[in-house]
Amino acid sequence: xxxxxxxxxxxxxxxxxxxxxxxxDDQIDLGVLPDLLGYNLRSAQLALQRSxxxxxxxxxxxxxxxxxxxxxxxxxxxxxxxxxxxxxIDKASVVALxxxxxxxxxxxxxxxxxxxxxxxxxxxxxxxAHLAQMKLRMRNCEHSFDALFAPEERQQLLTLLQRxxx
Amino acid sequence: xxxxxxxxxxxxxxxxxxxxxxxxDDQIDLGVLPDLLGYNLRSAQLALQRSxxxxxxxxxxxxxxxxxxxxxxxxxxxxxxxxxxxxxIDKASVVALxxxxxxxxxxxxxxxxxxxxxxxxxxxxxxxAHLAQMKLRMRNCEHSFDALFAPEERQQLLTLLQRxxx
DNA sequence: TATTGTTATACTCTATAACTATA
DNA sequence: TATAGTTATAGAGTATAACAATA
Numbered sequence: 001x002x003x004x005x006x007x008x009x010x011x012x013x014x015x016x017x018x019x020x021x022x023x024x025d026d027q028i029d030l031g032v033l034p035d036l037l038g039y040n041l042r043s044a045q046l047a048l049q050r051s052x053x054x055x056x057x058x059x060x061x062x063x064x065x066x067x068x069x070x071x072x073x074x075x076x077x078x079x080x081x082x083x084x085x086x087x088x089i090d091k092a093s094v095v096a097l098x099x100x101x102x103x104x105x106x107x108x109x110x111x112x113x114x115x116x117x118x119x120x121x122x123x124x125x126x127x128x129a130h131l132a133q134m135k136l137r138m139r140n141c142e143h144s145f146d147a148l149f150a151p152e153e154r155q156q157l158l159t160l161l162q163r164x165x166x
Numbered sequence: 167x168x169x170x171x172x173x174x175x176x177x178x179x180x181x182x183x184x185x186x187x188x189x190x191d192d193q194i195d196l197g198v199l200p201d202l203l204g205y206n207l208r209s210a211q212l213a214l215q216r217s218x219x220x221x222x223x224x225x226x227x228x229x230x231x232x233x234x235x236x237x238x239x240x241x242x243x244x245x246x247x248x249x250x251x252x253x254x255i256d257k258a259s260v261v262a263l264x265x266x267x268x269x270x271x272x273x274x275x276x277x278x279x280x281x282x283x284x285x286x287x288x289x290x291x292x293x294x295a296h297l298a299q300m301k302l303r304m305r306n307c308e309h310s311f312d313a314l315f316a317p318e319e320r321q322q323l324l325t326l327l328q329r330x331x332x
Numbered sequence: 333t334a335t336t337g338t339t340a341t342a343c344t345c346t347a348t349a350a351c352t353a354t355a
Numbered sequence: 356t357a358t359a360g361t362t363a364t365a366g367a368g369t370a371t372a373a374c375a376a377t378a
Contacts, residue, residue, distance in 0.1 A: 021243070021278075021280055022243075022245070022278070022280065022281065022284065023241055023243060023244055023245070023248065025248060025251065028237070028240075028241055028244065028248060028252055029237075029240035029241050030236070030237070030240070030252065031236040031237070031239065031240040032236060032301065033227060033233060033236055034324070034328070035324070036227045036304065036308060037214060037308055037311060037320075037323070037324070038211075038214050038215070038218060038226060038227040038304075038308070039227040039233065040323075040324050040327040040328060040331075041207065041210055041211040041214060041327060042211060042226065042227070043254060043327070043328075043330070043331045044207055044327040044328075044330035044331060045204075045207040045208060045211050046254055046346095047254070047330050047331055047332045048203060048204050048207060048330060049204070052204060060204060060208065060367095060368095061199060061202045061204040061205040061208070063208060063367090063368070063369095064367085064368085067199060067205065070196070070197040070198060070199055071194070071196070071197070073197065074194075074195035074196070074197040075189055075194055075195050077188075077189060078189055078194065079188070079189070079336075079337090080336075080337065081335080081336060081337080082189065082191060082194060085191065086194055086196065088209060088212055088213070089368080089369065089370090090369070090370060090371085091336075091337070091338090092337085092338075092339085092340095092369090092370075092371080092372095093368070093369055093370075094337090095337070095338060095339085096368095097368095112188070114188065115188065115335095115336085115377080115378070116336095116376080116377060116378085117335065117336040117337070117376065117377045117378065118188065118335095118336060118337085118377095119336080119337070135198065138202065138204075142202060142203055142204070145203060145330065148329045148330065149326065149329070153326060154203075156322065156326070157203070157206075157323070157326040157327075158200070158201070158203070158206050160315065160319060160322070160323040160326075161206040161207060161209070161210040161323075162200070162206060162209075162210075163314045163315070164209070164210035164213050164214060164311065164314065165206075165209045165210060165213055166213045212369095226344095226345095230344085230345085245359070245360090246359070246360065247358080247359060247360080255345080255346065255347090256346070256347060256348085257359075257360070257361090258346085258347075258348080258349095258360085258361075258362085258363095259345070259346055259347075260360090261360070261361060261362085262345095281354080281355075281358095281359085282353080282354060282355085282359095283353065283354045283355065283358065283359040283360070284354095284358090284359060284360085285359075285360070333378100334377100334378080335376100335377080335378075336375100336376085336377080336378095337374100337375085337376085337377100338373100338374080338375080338376100339372100339373085339374080339375100340371105340372090340373085340374100341370100341371085341372090342369100342370085342371085343368105343369085343370080343371105344367100344368085344369085344370100345366105345367085345368085345369105346365100346366085346367080346368105347364100347365085347366080347367100348363100348364085348365085348366105349362100349363090349364090350361100350362085350363085350364105351360100351361075351362075351363100352359100352360080352361075352362100353358100353359085353360085353361100354357105354358085354359080354360100355356100355357080355358075355359100
């Protein structure tokens with residue numbers, strides 16, 4: 001119950017204390033937010049994402065073209081529905097992604113001979129070259145965040161995050 | 167260099183081994199993805215977000231109406247630009263959020279008497295009631311993820327995530 | 333019937349740029 | 356000049372639903 005009523009009471013109290021003046025920026029009360037997994041996940045991801053998208057056009061790992069190319073490079077002939085499953089997005093969302101990759105010349109759809117419903121995805125030499133470049137930039141960018149963690153801390157962060165995955 | 171070439175070589179090898187047949191779902195090679203902070207952050211957040219948005223309409227903590235109401239409850243008279251700073255989004259993105267909150271009757275804009283450029287934001291009794299309900303649902307939903315962590319693990323996860331914040 | 337891919341559509345979140353009113 | 360808020364616009368990213376081709 002404390003959890004639920006806390007901010008409400010704080011609000012009522014602050015209301016009496018602050019009938020209209022400006023609030024200084026460092027006295028802002030974040031309430032329950034800092035204790036929520038969702039809030040902290042989102043803040044962290046936004047920070048990393050902004051840094052990545054400055055360093056790498058389309059460089060959000062796991063969404064966007066980067067994750068797709070990694071999967072095609074490691075699993076030639078992977079189907080779109082498998083991409084969807086492993087990037088945890090809908091198969092319909094994969095279509096536009098693959099379209100982009102194909103238009104850019106980084107991958108190809110090839111109708112699978114053994115099951116003509118399936119499109120096998122194959123990375124091209126241009127795709128591999130592009131991916132290698134993206135990986136370099138990605139590594140450099142992630143490296144700038146490594147300073148925040150001791151090596152075993154970084155690993156534990158990854159381990160804990162992976163438990164949340166479906 | 168291993169880092170960069172790893173998946174490329176794996177790709178070339180797999181290409182020889184797999185000239186067109188289906189790949190089984192559990193032999194998919196995720197390449198460098200599992201070692202990337204960005205990929206793991208995104209997967210974890212997607213998983214949590216999907217769970218939350220089933221339990222709570224508009225319930226992504228920190229984005230959306232929830233974070234806004236928490237800030238208004240704890241800091242009556244907070245300005246929109248302060249909301250933007252603490253939710254780490256642009257001031258332009260705050261406008262639509264506050265519009266929604268005002269239309270729903272959960273908060274009010276009040277022109278600040280000491281600086282007529284500023285809109286102070288104030289939560290309404292209806293907003294407080296709604297927020298209390300959202301917090302209950304949020305707690306229940308986050309609680310279902312707590313099973314994944316020992317108490318000190320959860321705390322360390324939060325601590326590590328907070329280091330990434332700008 | 334079930335699966336793979338596709339199209340069409342819409343919604344949320346965020347950003348940028350240009351504007352206003354106030355300071 | 357600078358700041359707070361607004362408007363207009365655009366771009367990701369994702370989802371759902373309905374559909375075609377194939378199994």
